[in-house]
Amino acid sequence: MTTLSKTLLFDLDGTLVDSFPGIRTSFLHTLHEKNWEIPTEERINQVPGPPMEWTFQDLGMTADQAQDALRTYLDHYGQVGWDLSEAFPGMRDLLLRLKDQGFRLCTATSKGEFFAEKVLRKFDMFDLFEFLGAASDNGNRRSKSAVIKHVLDNVGLENPADILMIGDRSHDIEGSAEFGIDCVAVTWGYGNASEWSAAKYTVSTAEELERIIHDWA
Structure with a gap:
């Protein structure tokens, strides 16, 4: 196993951290504030x-309404939602081992840079990453593929065979595929079997993820 040239891109929400309680709380708060119909739990x-x-746009809002709702969401998330996150068991220890073994660690999250750093620092993970790949807070870099490109450009990564994405949703799988990067789908997050079926690998525990990473490297 040669790790010096191997880079791991980690999604944040649903992969490293269970952010759903806070996201759900701030999402519902926003819809109530905007008098918008509450969707199903599914x-x-x-x-x-x-x-x-x-x-928000998928729920029927116009682009302007969605931006207004986003401001309400971020305000509430900044006060309440972000602090409701919990780290998934075993993930920080796994990051420590991977870093010690010589893997280059970067994030690739659609969460904005400010809250991504805040959440990672809460769980003492921030300093384990070489580069914080996240959505831009000004909205110019939002999609997963745009975030991955941002990481590749800033870290100087060129060979997709030396890069592995780890995430839980179709956006992680499809976004990395645009660059020829294989993806490991983790089943403890927010995706489903239909989404995970497109990934090169699927794992259900941190221990299994570690084995897959070592086999890949």
Whole structure:
């Protein structure tokens, strides 16, 4: 196993951290504030992953309404929602081992840079990453593929065979595939079997993820 040239891109929400309680709370608060119809629980469970303004538009809001709702969401999330997150068991220890073994670690999350850093620092993970790949807070970089490109450009990564994406949603799988990067789908997040079927690998525990990473490297 040669790890010096191997880079791991980690999604945040649903992969490293269970952010759903806070996302759900702030999402529902926003819909109540905007007098918008509350969707089914099944639909609410799909909220983590894509940019929040995309979700608001998917619920029928115009682009302007979605941006207004996003501001309400971010204000509430900044006061309440972000702090309701919990780290998934074993993930920080796994990051420590991977870093010690020589893997380059970067994030690739659709969460905005400010809250991504805040959440990672809460769980003492931030300093384990070489680069924080996240959505831009000004909205110019929002999609998963745009975030991955941002990481590749800033870290100087060129060979997709030396890069592995780890995430839980179709956005992770499809976004990495645009660059020829294989993806590991983790089943403890917010995706479903239909989404995971497109991934090169699927794992259900941190221990299994570690084995897959070592086999890949």
